[in-house]
Every structure is written in structure tokens, then in C-alpha cells.
Amino acid sequence: MITSSSTPESVAQAEEILREAQRWRQQIPGDLHEHVVEAIYSQAARLASRAVTRPGLAAQPTLDRTIDRIVTSRMWGFPIMLLLFALMFWLTISGSNVPSGLLASLLVDQLYPMLREGATSVGFPWWLRGVLVDGMYLATAWVVSVMLPPMAIFFPMFTLLEDFGYLPRVAFNLDHLFKKAGAHGKQSMTTMMGFGCNAAGVVATRIIDSPRERLIAIITNNFALCNGRWPTQFLIATLFIGSLVPAHWAGLVSAGAVTGVAALGIGFTLLSAWALSRTVLKGEVSTFSLELPPYRPPRIWQTLYTSLIDRTMFVLWRAIVFALPAGAVIWLSANIHVGGNSIAEHLVGGLDPVALFVGLNGVILLAYIVAIPANEIIIPTILMLTVMVTGSHEVGQGAGVMFELDSDQAVKSLLTAGGWTTLTAVNLMLFSLLHNPCSTTIYTIYKETGSARWAALAALLPLGMGFLVTFLVAQIWRFFS
């Protein structure tokens, strides 16, 4: 630019030079940028040919090529993929049972009574002890014990596969499906990540370099059934769906029901990606490129470290930040009484008409409202609220205190007393798949997109679909029975 100290003469001179440059530029055939890129590449190739020697053809990456031919072959590509992911989920679910139980017994069974006693002996009034220990501490303890072990197993395994170079091949195999939905093949990787945790899945969409496809991946990530929702699915499927068939089929049928819900989630992912790319995201930028890096032995320790710090701790920290106030709200709503009934009871009564209309009940809806911070506390909250509403005080630990029952049968009889039918169970499973993402995820979406509008869309789209689907199921169900 022309500086302020320049004389009129030099200004005129500079303008003449600029005009001259413009004239020359217009005489260049084709695009200037292109010529520059071409020149850079040929210069780089010249330098490389002088400095790099290639002894024969031995440098041909034959092992890579063999692996690639197998994992992307028509015959073996998809079976290998399914097998690997089934293995990963199985390891996550079965492997996290034991540490989850240990954490729960440490944080809930041992530390919780100690804290309660400690608070009493220090002289806290009952309400302060209730908010801090029964509300905030217990909610956080649930979230940590349910969330931490699966994430600490799933994320490192995922990162190892990523590091090895297999995940880009999955994107390569599946891209055609995603292309038909108007999305990017790399979304298969972020969806997979979403099965671990939606917040982590949303962060993982950074690998998609095309803005439109990235937004699609962010908004639809919630349709991947996350870790916090798997336990709900398994419990409800075992109690209500598995019990519909003879005992020796029960395990298979309930597992099938959960898999069906997860598959439905993938269907909704593709469907809403298709709809989004043709409506609200029509004008956004779209490019495609997928690099398939060479395979390399994963760096195990580094991977463990980064996945624990970057993903697990990141997600856990946000979940804790949101679970603390949620615990307080749950406890307060169950313990502040207005006109003889607690706020929670009023809310359940108010939500009941809408909820029953779509085949759920007020307790479920209220649980989903107070459990926005973390899906993990849905079942404990539902149990606590059901006890409060039905007044069956032989179970539970008092108003506003979340708990889980050891025996499945006890849970079922409690829920049946709360008016649950098979329809309620089916719709709860559907609603667990199709509702707003947890607040951690919503906040992450807001951070990643930088827009409250997209965050709102990502929250309201699945919620609207959830009400629509449960409503339709309820209508059809009632029509046939």
C-alpha cells in the first residue's frame, strides 16, 4: 500500500506500476494461481530428483497394497468392518462392567454415606446437605462411574485403529452411501465416534474439510446411540421386550431390539443428512477429498496418553460441569413443596397429558428434562421419580436421591406399578434415541459451529422427530390393540 509519507509523484508512479502489473496479469492465459501451483510442483520434483535416490522398485509399498486390497475388496470389505466394530463394542460393554461396578461401589456405596455423615457432623443444615451431597455429589458420582470406564476403553481402541490407518479405509468403503445422502464418507468415522460419545463425535468432525458436510455430520451425530444411552436401552429391552418371548429367546430378542434401535439411528442419520443437504444446507460449500495414508504400526503409549487426555478427560470434565447443577436441580425439585406437593410432582402431573398422548409418561419426560446434562442419569432419575409418584416407599432412599436397584425384577415391578406398558418401553427406547443431545454435546456444537442457530437446530431436530415417531408408534399401537 502507499504510505502516508509518499509524494504525489511517487503515488502516480506506484499507480502506474499497479496498472502495468494488472495489464500483464490479464495477458497470462488461464489462472495465475494454477501456474504458481504447477511451478511449485515442478520445482519440488526437480529438487527431489536431485536429492532422493530410489533403489529399483523395492520401495513399492507391497504390504500396504495387499492389506488395502483385502480391506476394501468387494467380498471382505464390509464383513471385516462389521466384525471389527462389533468386537470393539463388545470389548467396551463387557470390559467396562467391572470397573463401572468398582467405581460405583467406591463413589456411591462407600464415599457417599461418609460424605453424608461428614456433612451432618460438621453441622450442615439438612437442605444444604441435600443439595450438595444427595443432589450434586450423587449425580456426578453416577455420571463418572457410568461414563468413565467405557470411554477409557472405547476411545483408545478407536484412536489405535485411526493411528494404524484403517479408519480412512472405512470412510472409503462407505462413502458411496453417504454421498447419496449428500454427506461425506468421513462422517462414517465421526458417527462411529458418536457411538462412544456424541460430544467427542462432534469434535471429531474437524477431519471433514468441506463446510457443508461438516455441518451435516455435526447436526446428525446425535443419531448415533451414545455410551450414556446404551445402558437404558439394554435395561428396558431386557425388562420389557425380552420378557415377551420364552426365556431361552429373551437374550437374543432383547439384544436384537437394541441393535435395531442403533440401526434405526444410522437410518435417521442418513435420512436427515439427505433432508438437510437439500433444504437448509443447500447453499453451503461442498468439496470432497479423502487421503488414504500408508499403514503404520500404532504408537501405543502415545495413543493411550492422547486419547485419555484429549478425548476422555475433555468429555468427562464437561459432563461433570453440567452434572453438578443438574443434581442440585433434581434434588430441589423433589424437595421444595408448593401446596402440599413437590415441584417434581406438579411437573409430572403437568407433563402427563402430553406424555401419555405420545405413549410415554410424565415421569419419563421430566427425567429427560432434568437429565439434559447427561443421559447416564436417566434410569436413576426415572426410578427416583416413579417411587415419589407411586408412593412406594419400601424402595429408594428418600426424595431427590437417585438410586439403582440390584434386581431387574424389582425395577420391573416398580415401573409396572408406575403404569408402564410394553408401549411405554418401546417408546422410551425410541425416545432415548431421538431426543435432544445432552447439554455437553449442545455446548460442543455451539463451540464448533460458532452459531447458536445450528446448535438450536441440532437440539430441536431430533427432539421433534422423537415426538413424531413416538406419537405415530402410539397411534398405530392403540389402533391394533
Next chain:
Amino acid sequence: MLPLIFIICACAFGLWICWPKVGLLARRTQARLLAARSQREDVLKHVLKCEVNKQPPTINSVAGVLGVTPNRAADLLSGMEQRGLISHQDGCLHLRPSGRELAMHVVRAHRLWESYLADQTGVAEAQWHPQAERQEHLLSPQQTEALAAQLGHPLRDPHGDAIPAAGEELKSDVGQSLNTASLNVPLLIGHIEDEPEAIFAQLSALGLRPGMKACVTGKSEGEVRLWADGREYKLSPILANNIAVVPLPEVRAEDLFGEEFLDRLKTGERARVVALSPACRGPERRRLLDLGFVPGTIVEVEMTSPLNDPVAYRVRGSVVALRSEQARLIQIAREVTVPATA
């Protein structure tokens, strides 16, 4: 208590409506003023385009362009005459100097904005024209100059229209309609008309862009067959009429038919990149260049996805997957001359 709340609400409501600059009334006035100005500028643009293409503008043609009744158009034109933008002479509309200057600015802003959308944002092609139709009324002359400088003073917009330099004459549309082009003569697609939108959307969905080399291979009742970028397009005469072409005497028809594109390459085959099609532009073009698909590069098909698309290519030592509609934008030659670098 209740009256107080009512008064506060009423005050808030009143302020929301009457607040200067951001209130509802002020916004409405601004929007109305902008709409009126946009309409005037659209008329000027229409008259200018008619002038350079030697078609006389009439009240009816103005009404047609604006989508209003002829009576409304007549009102508008007399208002513009009072403002000194146009004049009626010999029963014909003419631009006064101030009107001409404004019209040139609007055309320049429109075409520059289209170039900006095409080259720098990657906004879908069908959106370029509608967005530029809005933006042309919002850009000031200074902003237009800054935009031109940022884009490197482009000469043509993405539809192939010349972008007039500030203070320069507008050039008339070049080339003949594809319908009148003779058979088997190499042609350059010089311009694709962006109005009406539905026709343009169909052409852009087919992948036809200005700058492509093409050749009419057959004509029949209700169909024009066009060869471009290694494939045949069947167009209805209505579509073909919106494509303007100029002959390319220095290109032979055989060369045109011999052009091959990357999507035809089979697994294990090698080829040399000749060029990127002009149909590939903006961020997508830069992305391909950055990945190493520059003229002279040797490309080899590494593997094909189980669903046939995408295909992975080995280019300069790395493996990159492209979708078929991207691969068909890369022109290749089968004869692989061993480059000096190998």
C-alpha cells in the same frame, strides 16, 4: 400493580415500533427505500443490456423483467425520468449519463459478486445469480473496487460475461446460440445465460460451464446432441438456446473426441494429467491442485471402493480417493512419457 405492568408493556411495545433506525417502522421504511432503489437499478440495468445488444427496451419489456404490470412500469419510468436517470426520445427509452453510470456500476457489482461466489466461497452454482441479484444493490462503488482488487481484476464472470472495468463501455454478448451452430465443428462455450433460473439450474446440474470445449454431434427435432469433456449431452432446444458458443478454428474435432478423463481409468492403469476441466472451479479446483493433480503428473488407479465409488489414485507417492464426478473433471492422456523426475 396490573395497570403499571400494562403501561410498561405498552411503552416497550411503542418503543419497539418507533425507535429510530432499529425500530419496526424505521426498518420498514429502510426496506421500502431499498426495494424502490433496487427496482430503479434493475430498470437501468435492463435498459443498458438492451442498448448494447441492440434491442429496443419498451414499457412491456421493463414490466416483464420486474414482474409488475405495464401500468406500474410506466409509473416507475416517469418517476425515473423526473430523477434525471432516463429520457424518452423518439418513443424509445434512453439512459442519461447519471443513469448510465449507475447501471454500469450495478452490472459490474453483479458480475464481480458472482465471480467472488464462484472462486472464493464454493456456494452452489444455482445460488450465484440470485445472491448477486441482491448484493448488486448493496455494494458501494468503493466496496466494488476493493472486491475487484481482491479477485485480481477478473475479466469474465463465471457465466462467461465480460466484467466492465470502472468507466469502461459494456461489451455486447458474444457468440451464437448452440441451436444455430454447425455440426462437428469444435466450439468454445463462451457464455451460459443465468436467466431463467430453472433452465440455468438444469445446465449447471449437467455440468456444462463456460470455457469448456464442445462440439455439436447431431441435431434432430427437439434434441441437440453435444459432445464435451469426453461425454455426450442431450439437450432440448430450450436448454441449448441459453448456451452461447464461439468457433475454435485452432482445435481439430478428432482431438476433441479423443479427450479422455480420469474416471475412465481402470484399476492398475496409469495415465498423465493433461489439464483440469474449466467445469471444475473455486475451492474444488484448488483442492485438486493442492493434492497434486497438476498437468504432467502421473496418476495410477490404486483401488476401487466395494460400492464402485470413490476410486483411490496414487499421485506423487500418496493415495487420494476421488468421487467419480470429480475424476471426470481431470483430463488425462494414456501415453505415459517417463518424466525427468522418475
